[in-house]
Amino acid sequence: MMGSEKAAPADILATAETLRKEIGHDFYERLTESIYADASRIANRAIIHVEKPTSDWNRTIDRLVTSRTFGFPIMLLMLTLVFWITIAGANIPSEMISKVLLGTIYPQLRNLAVTIGLPWWVRGIVIDGMYLATAWVVSVMLPPMAIFFPLFTLLEDLGYLPRVAFNLDSIFRRVGAHGKQSLTMAMGFGCNAAGIISTRVIDSPRERLIAIITNNFAICNGRWPTQILIATIFIGSLAPAYIGGFLSAMAVVAIAVLGILLTFAVSWMLSRTILKGQVSSFTLELPPYRRPQILRTIYTSIIDRTIFVLYRAVIFAMPAGAAIWLIANIHVGKFTIAEYAINSLNPFGIILGLSGIILLAYVVAIPANEIVIPTILMLSVLVSGMNGVGAGPGVIFQSSQAETAAILRAGGWTLLTAVCLMLFSLIHNPCSTTLYTIHKETGSLKWTAVSALLPVALGFMVTFAVAQTWHLVTGIG
Amino acid sequence: MPRRNARVCETCPAHNSTSGLKPSTDSRSVEFVVALAGNPNTGKSTVFNALTGLRQHTGNWPGKTVVRAEGWFAHDNRRYKVVDLPGTYSLLATSLDEEIARDFILFGRPDVTVVVVDANCLERNLNLVLQVLEITDRAVICLNLIDEARRYGLNVDHHRLGRELGVPVVPTAARQGEGIPQLMETISAVANQRIICKPFRSRNVPAAISRAITELTVQIEAAFPGLANARWVALRLLDGDERVREAVRGGELGSLRQQPRTLTTKTEAR
Numbered sequence: 001m002m003g004s005e006k007a008a009p010a011d012i013l014a015t016a017e018t019l020r021k022e023i024g025h026d027f028y029e030r031l032t033e034s035i036y037a038d039a040s041r042i043a044n045r046a047i048i049h050v051e052k053p054t055s056d057w058n059r060t061i062d063r064l065v066t067s068r069t070f071g072f073p074i075m076l077l078m079l080t081l082v083f084w085i086t087i088a089g090a091n092i093p094s095e096m097i098s099k100v101l102l103g104t105i106y107p108q109l110r111n112l113a114v115t116i117g118l119p120w121w122v123r124g125i126v127i128d129g130m131y132l133a134t135a136w137v138v139s140v141m142l143p144p145m146a147i148f149f150p151l152f153t154l155l156e157d158l159g160y161l162p163r164v165a166f167n168l169d170s171i172f173r174r175v176g177a178h179g180k181q182s183l184t185m186a187m188g189f190g191c192n193a194a195g196i197i198s199t200r201v202i203d204s205p206r207e208r209l210i211a212i213i214t215n216n217f218a219i220c221n222g223r224w225p226t227q228i229l230i231a232t233i234f235i236g237s238l239a240p241a242y243i244g245g246f247l248s249a250m251a252v253v254a255i256a257v258l259g260i261l262l263t264f265a266v267s268w269m270l271s272r273t274i275l276k277g278q279v280s281s282f283t284l285e286l287p288p289y290r291r292p293q294i295l296r297t298i299y300t301s302i303i304d305r306t307i308f309v310l311y312r313a314v315i316f317a318m319p320a321g322a323a324i325w326l327i328a329n330i331h332v333g334k335f336t337i338a339e340y341a342i343n344s345l346n347p348f349g350i351i352l353g354l355s356g357i358i359l360l361a362y363v364v365a366i367p368a369n370e371i372v373i374p375t376i377l378m379l380s381v382l383v384s385g386m387n388g389v390g391a392g393p394g395v396i397f398q399s400s401q402a403e404t405a406a407i408l409r410a411g412g413w414t415l416l417t418a419v420c421l422m423l424f425s426l427i428h429n430p431c432s433t434t435l436y437t438i439h440k441e442t443g444s445l446k447w448t449a450v451s452a453l454l455p456v457a458l459g460f461m462v463t464f465a466v467a468q469t470w471h472l473v474t475g476i477g
Numbered sequence: 478m479p480r481r482n483a484r485v486c487e488t489c490p491a492h493n494s495t496s497g498l499k500p501s502t503d504s505r506s507v508e509f510v511v512a513l514a515g516n517p518n519t520g521k522s523t524v525f526n527a528l529t530g531l532r533q534h535t536g537n538w539p540g541k542t543v544v545r546a547e548g549w550f551a552h553d554n555r556r557y558k559v560v561d562l563p564g565t566y567s568l569l570a571t572s573l574d575e576e577i578a579r580d581f582i583l584f585g586r587p588d589v590t591v592v593v594v595d596a597n598c599l600e601r602n603l604n605l606v607l608q609v610l611e612i613t614d615r616a617v618i619c620l621n622l623i624d625e626a627r628r629y630g631l632n633v634d635h636h637r638l639g640r641e642l643g644v645p646v647v648p649t650a651a652r653q654g655e656g657i658p659q660l661m662e663t664i665s666a667v668a669n670q671r672i673i674c675k676p677f678r679s680r681n682v683p684a685a686i687s688r689a690i691t692e693l694t695v696q697i698e699a700a701f702p703g704l705a706n707a708r709w710v711a712l713r714l715l716d717g718d719e720r721v722r723e724a725v726r727g728g729e730l731g732s733l734r735q736q737p738r739t740l741t742t743k744t745e746a747r
Contacts, residue, residue: 008700009725015696016714019689028716030683032569038679039603046638047599047631203572
């Protein structure tokens with residue numbers, strides 16, 4: 001018995017090989033076809049009664065939103081609408097929160113610290129550093145997030161996002177990437193670390209690596225507020241107030257679309273060079289449009305996303321606030337550490353249309369993109385020696401949007417700086433959490449390094465090109 | 478053909494008794510394993526939750542990055558362990574999800590495989606059902622989302638579907654909990670062999686392939702007597718499936734006799 005069983009497997013495999021050659025290699029397709037035929041026959045017998053389908057609008061909408069002509073315009077329109085609502089809606093609550101956290105609580109905390117006799121440097125680290133950085137992050141980030149995430153989740157629940165994936169699928173395949181990358185990219189618009197984890201749905205290691213490396217070009221939570229704020233201050237103000245919000249929204253959409261285009265371009269580049277190979281196919285289901293449960297969506301997106309992201313931002317803002325205060329206040333010789341860093345980075349920053357402050361801020365903000373703007377503001381106040389805002393060097397002032405604008409302009413910001421910052425915010429290294437996730441998922445230092453350095457290099461190139469062209473055209477510098 | 482399937486109906490509890498419940502002959506708590514398969518977006522997770530409630534835990538499939546959810550429910554003094562397989566459209570292609578689902582149905586030897594089906598897209602969902610039925614004899618079709626189908630004016634004759642497929646079909650609206658008790662009862666009936674399935678096997682295969690399949694099936698059956706799914710193994714070998722080839726070569730297939738563990742226990746008890 002044992003003997004015969006042991007001998008048989010080899011025979012079976014041999015027979016299978018012979019037969020395989022006989023029946024040809026389209027076996028799989030023919031078998032699949034036969035299964036489909038059976039399925040269709042059985043289904044037709046079992047479905048006894050089809051009334052006039054009331055769900056026809058489902059198909060009509062699908063034909064519209066996935067059509068060649070209207071698919072992409074509708075996508076852009078939806079994106080613009082979401083950003084416009086976010087920008088228009090976030091202003092007022094943002095100022096209210098900042099009035100409470102910065103205008104009321106902050107001076108009281110300082111007074112309290114003076115009253116109980118805290119040493120000046122403890123007061124500096126805790127109140128002028130940690131508290132202010134946190135308060136700024138909350139007041140600037142909470143309102144747009146509380147509006148943006150529910151809207152985004154509603155689109156998701158409606159079933160619109162799979163249609164976006166459907167529209168983008170063919171492009172991804174043309175650039176040599178996996179169609180599912182459209183889904184991981186969509187996830188990256190929430191959080192790049194989550195986007196990296198979601199690339200597990202891509203089975204081919206080659207295509208998965210492409211998806212991982214390019215995920216960074218999907219603007220994440222931490223960067224949306226930066227984009228929205230800078231667009232509002234510098235681009236929205238170019239136009240009269242009534243279309244300013246719309247113009248800002250368009251600018252943010254342009255950056256988001258540029259990110260998508262970069263995803264295609266870099267995917268194409270990778271799949272032609274270091275990650276060559278076949279494109280695999282997959283099935284994408286367009287689920288029926290379902291009426292979203294609006295209240296639950298708002299609740300869960302506030303709990304799951306807004307609070308989660310805010311929590312993360314706060315966790316990183318506190319130590320960063322302390323660090324910024326320290327480097328802005330510890331003197332080595334004549335200058336503070338921050339001044340040394342800024343002065344040495346400045347020439348390079350200027351070439352890129354940025355500044356030493358911005359580059360230093362991006363170094364400080366490696367743990368979390370959320371704190372880029374607070375860091376820039378804090379450092380601007382220090383370097384330009386502005387007084388009357390906040391209390392002394394290295395302190396974040398009581399900020400409303402108008403004051404933020406005033407500080408940045410006083411710090412030498414122009415429209416070019418704003419454009420380059422928005423570009424650099426899109427194209428730079430992923431945050432440390434994302435890098436850690438990339439390392440965990442790929443298990444490779446090499447690919448982690450590629451994921452970190454490729455975008456930074458690209459960011460330098462793009463901002464350099466934009467700044468130099470700008471100077472040529474305007475004849476300045 | 479109708480005669481063959483008539484047996485399925487006679488053994489169906491809905492056909493036989495008003496209560497649908499029969500006293501268990503074995504009072505010991507035997508654990509059955511139920512695999513839950515289905516296309517994505519069919520409400521599979523909702524069915525899983527409806528079956529197991531809070532009695533569940535999640536982990537990863539061994540050595541894989543795919544989440545594995547497991548839970549259990551009790552019915553007639555017996556425990557049924559439910560394993561939620563990854564949602565897949567087929568068991569043919571070679572994605573990780575499909576491999577996991579297929580390997581579990583084949584090598585995990587579930588006592589019952591429940592295939593959750595979206596009543597709104599019956600045809601597409603049946604592709605997976607037919608593939609599952611190629612592998613296993615003991616299956617229950619959970620015809621889910623019938624509420625949504627009803628709203629769209631779509632009516633599926635589940636008796637007819639059951640006769641066509643040769644396995645019991647239970648209509649459910651898992652979100653409302655509708656049909657879940659019946660589903661449990663049917664799972665139990667199949668697990669305890671009160672319902673004997675006669676699953677549909679395609680006869681729609683081109684002649685040349687059919688001949689090849691038969692030839693190979695005969696050989697496999699000779700080498701591994703009692704194998705429940707020799708025909709499916711033949712199909713996979715003809716497709717050059719490396720995993721199945723390995724199972725044949727290493728004799729792993731030899732351990733896949735038709736009798737599941739639970740049946741052995743019962744026989745011993747007698």
